[in-house]
Amino acid sequence: MKKEISKQLEMDTSDMRPEYDFTKMAGGVRGKYYKAYRAGHTVKIHKVDGTTLVQYFKLEEGAVMLEPDIRNYFPNSDAVNNALRCLIPLLPKRRRAKIKHA
Numbered sequence: 001m002k003k004e005i006s007k008q009l010e011m012d013t014s015d016m017r018p019e020y021d022f023t024k025m026a027g028g029v030r031g032k033y034y035k036a037y038r039a040g041h042t043v044k045i046h047k048v049d050g051t052t053l054v055q056y057f058k059l060e061e062g063a064v065m066l067e068p069d070i071r072n073y074f075p076n077s078d079a080v081n082n083a084l085r086c087l088i089p090l091l092p093k094r095r096r097a098k099i100k101h102a
Contacts, residue, residue: 040058047053066074074080 038059040056043055043057045053045055066080074083
């Protein structure tokens, strides 16, 4: 799946302007803004009439982000919870030690 996405990105960058050259950019860091995003963020919308609308967003505790292909199967949180409850009996009774991912 990641290879498919990277191929799509390569194809999509062909119609980007030359000033947006990301080939010289260092690799991104996964989770760099994770804590800040979880803490909340402010969005300012500047309207044509000169007014500014300010909205504050914060993820609720326990909230998870579903990727688009998964979202197609789960229209709401009840559907996700029901699917996970069906999987719980399939888990081994004694959990294995957590493996650290580098």
